[in-house]
Amino acid sequence: MSVMNERGSRGAVYVEFIIVIIPMLVLFWGMMQLNGLLLADLVVQHAAVNAVRAAIVCDSDEHTHGQAGAEECAEQAAEATTKSVQSIKAVTVSVAGASETGNAPVTATVVADYSCQVPLVGGLACALFRGELTTTAIATLHRQATLPNQGHYYKF
Numbered sequence: 001m002s003v004m005n006e007r008g009s010r011g012a013v014y015v016e017f018i019i020v021i022i023p024m025l026v027l028f029w030g031m032m033q034l035n036g037l038l039l040a041d042l043v044v045q046h047a048a049v050n051a052v053r054a055a056i057v058c059d060s061d062e063h064t065h066g067q068a069g070a071e072e073c074a075e076q077a078a079e080a081t082t083k084s085v086q087s088i089k090a091v092t093v094s095v096a097g098a099s100e101t102g103n104a105p106v107t108a109t110v111v112a113d114y115s116c117q118v119p120l121v122g123g124l125a126c127a128l129f130r131g132e133l134t135t136t137a138i139a140t141l142h143r144q145a146t147l148p149n150q151g152h153y154y155k156f
Contacts, residue, residue, distance in 0.1 A: 026121060033118035033125040040085050040114045041141050047081035047091070048145035052108035055095045056149055070098035070106070078110050089113045089138075097149065107146040114139045 051074035058073030075093045082088045090113040097106045116122035116137040126139040 029118050030121040043085050044112045044141045045143045047078040048110040048143040050077040050081050052145045052147045055098050056106050067098050071095045074108050087115045105146050106149050109144045112141045
């Protein structure tokens with residue numbers, strides 16, 4: 001009789017394990033996706049700071065003067081920073097307030113498209129991060145940084 005009860009309890013343990021492991025894997029994968037998304041958000045914030053710094057101090061030759069030169073230098077700085085996260089697919093940089101003679105603050109805005117790639121929960125994690133109910137597996141990260149322009153463009 002005891003052999004029969006032992007067999008039945010072993011089967012119950014397997015069934016309980018299968019019932020518990022599926023939600024645990026989904027929770028684990030969701031945490032991994034959220035971790036990647038938050039890391040990408042930090043990298044985009046750092047890219048915005050690097051972009052605004054580059055927009056202010058970039059004046060190494062005649063090609064990089066003024067608004068157009070500031071935007072070019074800011075794009076290069078932002079792309080170099082976001083290159084470390086392979087899930088960031090596209091980066092757009094805009095610079096406001098850059099001029100060769102003004103003392104106004106310079107603002108750089110970095111917009112990056114992050115591709116959620118974790119199976120089963122990637123689309124859901126991106127949707128929760130965006131605050132939308134669609135299951136598109138791409139989150140758009142917007143970050144902005146502002147620094148004062150001291151009225152002097154520095155040479156490298």
